[in-house]
Amino acid sequence: MKLTEKTIVAALRRNGYKATPQRRAVIRAIANSIDHLTPADIYDRIHLDHPGIGLVTVYRTLEVLATLNLVCELHTGTNCPSYTLSIPQHHHHLVCSDCGKVVDFTGHNLTELEERLARESGFRINNHILEFTGCCRTCQEMPGTASAAR
Amino acid sequence: MKLTEKTIVAALRRNGYKATPQRRAVIRAIANSIDHLTPADIYDRIHLDHPGIGLVTVYRTLEVLATLNLVCELHTGTNCPSYTLSIPQHHHHLVCSDCGKVVDFTGHNLTELEERLARESGFRINNHILEFTGCCRTCQEMPGTASAAR
C-alpha cells in the first residue's frame, strides 16, 4: 500500500481516529522528509506554518501512527527515537554510531522467521525492528576518531 | 566465548579500562539476573550491598560494556533500554507491548546479511538489533485489553 497523506487519513478514520489539521501537519512533515525525524524535528518543521501546534500533539500523533504501523521507528544511539513513514516499502536500517548517518536497506524478508516465532511462542506479532550499527566509510577514513582506530 | 565476571574483567583490562569494584558490581548484577535490567534496576540491586555506588557509575559502566559489545541492549516500548550479557550466546528478542514480557530466541543467523551490507555500504558493522514486538498469549486471552480486541 502506498502511503500518502490521503491514505493515512483514511487509515485514521477507518480506525476511529479523527483526521485533525494537527495530525495532517505531522503526517505531511514526515511524508515530505527523506530523513528520519525526531518528535522535536517534526515540531520544528510544522511550527513554522502552524505556530499553534504543540509538541505534545506531535507525540500523541506519533503514538497513533505507531499503533497503526504507519510509521517506522528508528533507535539510533541517541536517547530519542526518530520516525519515517513505512514507505515506499518496509525496510531496515544501518546506522553509523559515530556520525549518526542512516542507510535504509530492503530485500531482507523476515516473515518466515516471524511465522516460526509466532507459532512457537504463541505471540501475535505485529512489528519488528532490525538495525545494524557500525561505522560508515566516511567515519572510518576520518583519522583520530575512536572507531577509526584499530 | 563464555562471559563470566572473570572474562569480562579481562576484556576490560585488555582494552585499557580499569577493573574497579564498582564495575565488577555492575557486571555481577547483570550476570546474576535472568531478566534484562535497566540502569535503575541495576542500581537498585547493587545499592543494597554497595550503598556508595551511584547511578551515574552504572550508566558509565554500561556505556563501556556496550562499547565492547559485552552487553545486549533491549529497546522495549518504554523509553529506557535494558541490558543483559550477550550470553550464553548471541540472541534476539520478542517483546509483548502490552505487559512487557520478553522472550529471547536464538537460531537466526544474520552474519550473511551483515557481510552483504558491509560490502555494499562500506560500513564496518559491529552490532545489530533484531526485535519482534507483539502481544503474548497471556495478554491475548485477557479480555478488555486494547490489543486483545480484533
Add this chain to the structure above:
DNA sequence: ACTGTAATTGATAATCATTTTCATTTAGTG
C-alpha cells in the same frame, strides 16, 4: 611495596525527553 598519573568516581546540578492533568476546542455523526 611505593609512587605517580591518568582514569574513575560521587555529589550535584543541568539538560533533555516524555507524560500527566485539566480546561477548552473541535471533528464527525446524525
Add this chain to the structure above:
DNA sequence: CACTAAATGAAAATGATTATCAATTACAGT
C-alpha cells in the same frame, strides 16, 4: 445545526541521561 466523544494546548510533573568538577583510586613502572 447541535451533540458528544475525541483531541488539543498550556503548564507542570516526572523520568532519564549527561555535564561538571573536586576527590579518590587502579595499576604500570620503579
